[in-house]
Amino acid sequence: MDYKKELDKLTDNQREAVFDESNVCLVNANVGSGKTTVLISKIIYLHYVKQIDYCDMVVLTFTNKAANEIKERLTMLEENLNMEDLRFFGTFHSVALYLLRELLMVDQLGYQKDFFVIEPDEEVDIALRIIQEEKLKIKYKNRLKKRLEQERVSRYQDDLIELRERLQKEKVSQNKMTFSDLLLNTVHLLKEASITPKWVIIDEVQDSDKMQLEFIDALMNKNTRIFAVGDPNQVIYSWRGSAFNVFYTLKDRYQARELSLSVNFRSNISILEVAKCFLQNGGRLTGNRERGNKIIVKRQYDSFQEACYLADRIKEIHDTGIPYKEIAIFYRLQNQSTILENVFSKNGIPFDVSLKKTIQDIPVLNWTMKLLRFAMNEKDISSGIYVLSHKDYGERITEKAAAKLLKGCSDMSHLNHGDMFSIDLNFAEKEDFFEESLLQRMLSFRKRFSKVEIPEVDEIYQYFSFDTHLHPTAASYQEDKELVKELLRTLITYINEHKMSFLEGLQDFINSSSLYGVNILNKDINNEADTVKLMTLHASKGLEFSYVFIIGVNNGLIPLQAKSFEEEDEERRLLFVGITRAKDNLELSYYTNPDTYRTMAGESRFIRMIPKHLIESDDIERESVNLQELKRQILAEKNVKMDMIKNSDNSTKTLLEDNEVDVEDNQVEDSEVQVEKMNEEVEVREIHSTHNGNELLTPNELPVRKVSHAKYGIGTVTREDDLMITVLFKAYGKKEFMKAFSELKEE
DNA sequence: GAAGCCCCGTTTTTT
């Protein structure tokens, strides 16, 4: 049988995890160590060797992509595999949705079985409308989303708590659940239900948040077993709530056995040695490949010069026979891609940018989706109001008027659909308006299409008189019309594929577009295409390329300004993730003239964490590029410093003068030394930048307490209080420690 | 209601 071949491919280490017999097993899997292979092999092993039915396993992932990958691999082993058997395989949210729809009593919470899943923005829209209607006092409406998530008690003495209660009721009455409602309600209802999976299997478990851990816990009974894989060194989403130290939490809660996979099969030794500099959990990371090329650190003038350089370099690489799709460029911020896009387009370099373009980002499609939502669910007042009052496509009425109009309708909802159109015409100026109105079309939509075979695109298009609403005179008309028709085509295809009736299929499509994202124009990054891939470091997780360029490794960009050490740690893991995407060649670059004020000139402290012998020297460039530029920078630094001296007291002045570099005398020194001196200057400036005004260092503090740290080496204490100590390390820069845990030794 | 002050956020993104 084929499954044996799959299991034979495993290494001893991987085999141990797959064949493990403990009730709860956590696999601490290093980057590139075959995490997904182990997870899938475990499922195969349980199914084919241990004879566990697939439907006795709940397999949880974070992305649809990961879920699909697992399903595909299982289908490859068994072509006739019934997808119904894999009904508990999917993202946390899609499994929750399945449970709520098929197995749990949502009516206990006031919901109906055919509830809708809504986008996060829609919840805010609903909240804003409640605020308006109920005349609630809410401050900082522009950060309402964050406030609703975070504040358990109102921070600003307003009606936030009342709003949250009203919002909850409103969602129930409109029969809608947000993403977090899906998990929350499932956890709530599972307590009373008897759903008893034999196995709960979790991928990328380090990304779980509290709610997801509760979801796992709610699935557990005394015979349920857990198998989870993850990598604590790849936690890059803690800012959106992934629970702290999930491994420890789970291990403790279920008395789990922890196994680790330490061998990396992806990158060559040169790259792994660099990656190790950024490993924080002291874990072992070993490779099994050859040494390969040293990594390159390149200095660039600015992002435009760099884009031109990259265009040339990529052509060169491609000419050696490397396909474009083996080359990737990573950056910290989305907007860094624009300059690359422009320059690459001009130079004929094929590329794809990973952009999260969804239906809601395209106004006409957002409007159309809401129209369909209201047509399917007349309780969905907020969508109705949006559709009717939209300034471009709506009925040229205000939100208030639309709300009144809809209220009139829902008060009449005890009447059947046919009677509805005779209601309260005070709001509609003449009968004609109402008879032919979009509102009427939406309200009678379900009746009109209930007994119909799946209609043509044009039939739906005509029914809603889309042409009238898209305004043939408008500049965007042609484009809008194409988009709407494309959306409707996608819808019809979707319904045909799922072999459903029209209305059933439409309902499903509406929910899917929230939960799974419908790709209308294939805007998502196409991995098969032979193009250079441009993406953020975050988006690079889980991928691999032969050539990787990480650009903008400047302080203030990589790492982004960090407010706490937790944040700085996360920035470091983020660079670790980027570095470990590279199989054969890695190049880091930084700017000497960055385009934004937030970014500081010169290489990031992260680059200085890499020992020099691991880096292919860039000296030839440095020498030829410009001593002039260097000199200019040193002068600029000197001016900054002189300003500071003017603003500070005399004792500090004396101290700083000792460190000064006489630029004129140093012109003939080699550039290496000059760079070193410049770095010293920067360090002096950094000490100052964190101490404004009277907080400046006193002479007693500075000369000079040296301490040493196992990882960062010897450094100078720059600040100290009861709780914290700040040390400046030559190779790393400034680092804050909590005294209790710092393990610093006095020199 | 204009002027000035204070607080906060700025970035990454899946479902």
Add this chain to the structure above:
DNA sequence: ACGGGGCTTC
């Protein structure tokens, strides 16, 4: 560094 929003003061 800078802008938005809320609050206080005149």
